[in-house]
Amino acid sequence: MGSVGRVLYPGRFQPFHNGHAYAIGWLLERYDEVVVAVGSAQEGFTCQNPFTGGERVEMIRSYTKARGIDGRVWIITVPDIRMPPAWTSYTLSLSPRVEAVASGNPQVLDPFKWLGLKTIEIPLEKPELYKGTVIRGFMAKGLEWRHLVPEEVAYFIDEIGGVERVRRVCSSEGR
16 A cells, blocks of 8 residues: 655654644555654753653654554654754664655755655644644643543653643743
């Protein structure tokens, strides 16, 4: 059904939400495997990046295992180096070999395209709702957010006290 090969899907996944889940499904219809690159992996316990790299790996892994696709999804962590052209090469050096790079964000794709890689723009599913800033904002304000993430991710966030963390780190940063 899908084409042979492997595609890189970079993002921060703060948290992993239904839009990310849709993107992985869309990519698996076209590729044998997806390499999920968890960016800003060195960050955690901030308003913009409340979850650690390891916690985000656990969120994604719980989702892929529950869906029976864990054998087709690789998960790697990539720290920031604040130089987009260098970060793209750095990311590729940490990743298994890929034929293309996919994202719903053209700004993420541009440096990969600049390096000469094949890039794929993923159609976004409900981008006004499936967005980390929106979900973290709902958490910080005590609004309902669970319907915006896969069930396994909601359970994981509850298990680690994630909502309380988001409220704490976002209020301490004056947001």
